[in-house]
Amino acid sequence: MALNYNQDLTKQHHRIVVLGATGTIGRATTAALLRNGYNVTCVVRPDSGTTDLQINLQGAEIVEADITDSDCLRSTVFSNAPFDAVISCLASRNGAPKDAVAIDHHATVGAIEAAKAEGVAHFVLLSAICVQKPRLAFQHAKLAAEQALVASGLTFSIVRPTAYFKSLSGQIARVQRGKPYLLFGDGELTACTPISDRDLGEYLVSCLADPGLRNRILPIGGPGPALTPRAQGEHLFSLLGRRPRFKHVPVGMMRGIGGVLGAASRVVPSLSAKAEFARIGLYYATESMLVLDPETGRYDRAATPSTGQDTLFDYYAAVINGETTVERGEHSVF
Template identity: 60%
Template structure:
């Protein structure tokens, strides 16, 4: 397992353990750690799996500390760049993934399961291009592969729960119906990634996947959240033109101050998600198709909202925070 410390990686590791697999999680050493001992927090989070510390940017470390002469049947990689900024994306979503693929080939691994993203269908951003470049390398590798392109995650759509609970309006772009998605839970996605090891129909193919139920727009997300809180819906619209102005300003300033170039790319990422649906894209019409987007699992976004409103813990979003 790669990317096992993220929420989806943890769910996938737990699903593997439940189904009886022997799981080894390759993770980066904690800052200042010699790697000699597994921190208690990691042991608790990845209960039932063993942990090996590796530097995914170093092929020698992957061979020596990761695969380490052991026999592995498969690799599942949930590894992804934290921010999506160009330097980070090409270092992790492409180069580090290539390092893992090459180490897996040297170790005789038979099957590589990759967690990608549905947004690579329309690759306007550096992280999407990096993911696609690695997908191409995996397809050409000769290994059996399963490439999974999920829609929006619950974690990504949880950022306004506290905002609304504190009496503030729900932010939308435009009228809140510009985009839609079929959100998928960590648990349902983790189970699907494990299915890729067992279901031959998911071998040697690229699988877009969403959660159960109909596609949902941001406005519907807000309406459902207000209903669960017993409040009248209140929305605040953010014009797309405002995002364009921010991007243009940062891009111009980035010519003078390189540190602002990354901020411009992050703004472009925000605009992308504000204007593009996370659904299957019909290449003939150029339109997103909810009916063509497969569904899996049992937990809906509204189920998740309901559990959080009832006292459940919000996921840590880190660099994925937008609002």
């Protein structure tokens, strides 16, 4: 049986499963668990690189399993020994509808079912703040997974981060090459309070021990004021010692491209993924990553909780100075 969180036991006795451990947030969460003295098992795909995993997840047990197969998770992971909690950092790689349904919904719900069947007490789910206003396939998939977790009867913590540093760093190299910073509209349409992988990992881990973070939906951002895209661009130029140069992309043009691709995809189904990517781009160009006030329909920085100490601009400086690299991979559409 799983341990009772009310028992006076050291964290070394608490056995935690991490799903999605090979991503940047999964790795940061694993590191945070180990720093905090937890016993960690990371579930990875069978085709993951063993050497890299041993380096990135050093100190954790690594188990290969098909995350899309609930029965496989039960037999390969959960049935071998009792676990106290699961932290799921699963996320579709690019937001395409097929991938979103497979990972953000089916795989996540399967993991919830497997955890419940094997007596796991607590399930921490990494979601996204954009599910407040769902218009995209991956948002609907994440929201459905959230609902399945709430209905499961498990103790849950659903964490909805605002924005990630890597998602806001795609133009650093562009500006370093002397090109202007791209803005949608006037660059003041949206705002966010981005959070680092390290701070988010620590927050996910804090859900295990803090009773106030259980059975709640938890929006969370990083420290500091809400940043508009213009503010991000201005500070990037300042760090590079250059005069700000911006190129404005009309939002109407983005809507037009999305509309054309959407219409075309009804005739040519192979265009459906491109149409969804266009909708994703438009969404992030026009919607803030802050808590949404359901009564006013406005985003509210004051209502958006924050945590940690890492700031986006410190991250920009570290990238510029060669102290870190931007790992965006297939998430570049975000």
